[in-house]
Amino acid sequence: MTAVKPVRGTYDILPEAMRAHRHVVDTARTVAARYGYDEMSTPVFEFTEVFKRSLGDTSDVVTKEMYTFSPKGGEQITLRPEATAGIARAFISGGLANQLPLKFFYTGPMFRYERPQKGRQRQFHQIDVELLGVAEPLGDVEIVAVGAQILRELDVLERTTLELNTLGDPESRRAYRAVLVNYFKSYSNRLSEDSLARLDRNPLRILDSKDEGDRQLVAGAPLFGDYLNEYSRDYFERVRAGLDALGIAYEVNPRLVRGLDYYTHTAFEFTTRELGAQGAVLAGGRYDGLIETLGGRATPGIGWAAGVERLAMMVSEKPKAKRPIAVVPAEAEAELDALKLAQRLRREGFTVDLGFSGNLSKRMKRASKINAAAVVILREDGLARDVVTVRDFETGEEEVPLTAMADRLARYQ
RNA sequence: GUGGCUGUAGCUCAGUUGGUUAGAGCACCAGGUUGUGGACCUGGGGGUCGUGGGUUCAAGUCCCAUCAGCCACCCCA
Numbered sequence: 333m334t335a336v337k338p339v340r341g342t343y344d345i346l347p348e349a350m351r352a353h354r355h356v357v358d359t360a361r362t363v364a365a366r367y368g369y370d371e372m373s374t375p376v377f378e379f380t381e382v383f384k385r386s387l388g389d390t391s392d393v394v395t396k397e398m399y400t401f402s403p404k405g406g407e408q409i410t411l412r413p414e415a416t417a418g419i420a421r422a423f424i425s426g427g428l429a430n431q432l433p434l435k436f437f438y439t440g441p442m443f444r445y446e447r448p449q450k451g452r453q454r455q456f457h458q459i460d461v462e463l464l465g466v467a468e469p470l471g472d473v474e475i476v477a478v479g480a481q482i483l484r485e486l487d488v489l490e491r492t493t494l495e496l497n498t499l500g501d502p503e504s505r506r507a508y509r510a511v512l513v514n515y516f517k518s519y520s521n522r523l524s525e526d527s528l529a530r531l532d533r534n535p536l537r538i539l540d541s542k543d544e545g546d547r548q549l550v551a552g553a554p555l556f557g558d559y560l561n562e563y564s565r566d567y568f569e570r571v572r573a574g575l576d577a578l579g580i581a582y583e584v585n586p587r588l589v590r591g592l593d594y595y596t597h598t599a600f601e602f603t604t605r606e607l608g609a610q611g612a613v614l615a616g617g618r619y620d621g622l623i624e625t626l627g628g629r630a631t632p633g634i635g636w637a638a639g640v641e642r643l644a645m646m647v648s649e650k651p652k653a654k655r656p657i658a659v660v661p662a663e664a665e666a667e668l669d670a671l672k673l674a675q676r677l678r679r680e681g682f683t684v685d686l687g688f689s690g691n692l693s694k695r696m697k698r699a700s701k702i703n704a705a706a707v708v709i710l711r712e713d714g715l716a717r718d719v720v721t722v723r724d725f726e727t728g729e730e731e732v733p734l735t736a737m738a739d740r741l742a743r744y745q
Numbered sequence: 746g747u748g749g750c751u752g753u754a755g756c757u758c759a760g761u762u763g764g765u766u767a768g769a770g771c772a773c774c775a776g777g778u779u780g781u782g783g784a785c786c787u788g789g790g791g792g793u794c795g796u797g798g799g800u801u802c803a804a805g806u807c808c809c810a811u812c813a814g815c816c817a818c819c820c821c822a
Contacts, residue, residue, distance in 0.1 A: 337795095337812095340812085340814095391820095392819080392821080393820085414822085442822080446821080447747095447820095448814080448815090449814090449816075449817095450814090450815065451822085452820090452822085456822070457822090459822095526818085526819070537820095542818080592821095601822095608817085609817065610822080611821095613822070614822075615821080616822095636822090637822055639821085639822030640822085641822085642822060643822090658782095693782075694782095695782090696782035697782055697783085699781095699782065700782040704782095707781080707782080723781070725783080
């Protein structure tokens with residue numbers, strides 16, 4: 333029996349869920365296109381090295397969440413845990429550096445070996461937007477604006493909060509990191525076990541700890557703002573000015589940090605309280621060092637990723653399937669004529685349901701059950717007489733000439 | 746990976762202090778009546794009670810293990 337169920341953390345997307353899923357992705361793709369972002373795609377797996385180098389050897393994703401394997405005992409391959417690394421790799425291997433700036437929209441499945449929860453699967457789907465080759469704050473502003481607009485059109489924006497922070501440039505970050513590590517080391521006996529581990533890997537994360545003892549220490553910790561150099565400080569101001577100009581509301585959250593190594597300057601996150609602990613719905617930031625880390629020519633970049641499942645859960649208006657027009661032969665002798673009529677309507681662009689069996693009563697029941705907008709009933713002599721009966725389930729029925737049928741049905745399209 | 750809660754038909758749930766062939770509603774199928782659907786009537790299929798052990802004369806009901814989901818931590822989309 334164990335073989336006949338999905339692998340832990342995976343699930344089947346049946347038609348109803350798939351409509352919600354597609355609604356999210358289609359909306360995102362459409363909005364992104366209005367900003368000039370074109371869809372692209374990369375393989376679902378890459379050499380493990382691509383993720384190790386871009387995400388960082390010590391990141392949680394790399395150390396414990398990757399699906400890594402060696403097909404036929406050969407090279408090490410990893411199912412992508414996120415999209416940016418692959419896009420950056422494609423940018424380098426495709427020699428795209430002379431086409432900057434580049435704007436990409438992306439969507440597809442991602443894989444992380446985590447303990448499943450609602451809104452957190454081992455195979456899940458993301459939408460991504462990336463802007464490469466722009467080092468100006470206006471790039472950051474546009475990226476955030478695309479995300480906000482997608483959330484707005486999905487009608488979930490007002491149920492999220494945009495949190496914003498700066499991680500500074502590498503120089504500022506190094507300086508702050510050193511000070512921070514020093515500070516926490518002097519209190520290492522009071523630090524929680526989790527944070528003790530973070531001290532080596534990603535000390536900035538301690539700022540976001542939920543442990544009560546940690547929070548007390550964090551309250552007295554040095555502030556990143558005091559260690560930002562002038563360039564970084566000014567950069568952040570200009571990003572904020574751009575968001576203000578667009579009327580995009582945000583809260584500066586000095587404790588907002590990113591788990592992946594490649595981020596610099598702007599970091600942001602649209603969060604919600606509707607999804608429990610999985611509150612991050614759309615998050616990203618600037619990654620100016622990534623391309624270089626992967627072996628390409630230094631190229632600035634910024635982007636975000638959003639969880640399709642999480643967004644789909646937040647969308648309250650579940651998209652409905654299109655109501656078909658049912659074609660029903662009134663008697664067995666009309667079956668082939670019904671077949672031809674259905675074919676004709678489909679060629680004209682109508683969504684048509686044609687049953688495979690049953691008498692008139694049974695077919696009508698079915699038409700009603702599948703929520704048909706109308707039924708076209710065809711008698712044996714219908715085609716010969718050039719008439720069909722169109723029955724609207726709400727208003728009744730009427731007999732119309734064959735030539736007028738399409739016009740009559742147009743209202744249901 | 747840690748801690749906790751849960752697990753009975755497709756779905757939502759009942760199942761008394763362990764005791765004869767495990768139930769309901771909805772859904773599904775068939776028939777009837779509407780005689781071209783929706784309502785209604787009748788009947789039917791479907792569960793090795795997550796799985797595997799154990800205790801017992803007897804377990805859905807007790808014990809252990811395991812799997813899965815959910816919640817929190819962790820992490821993140």
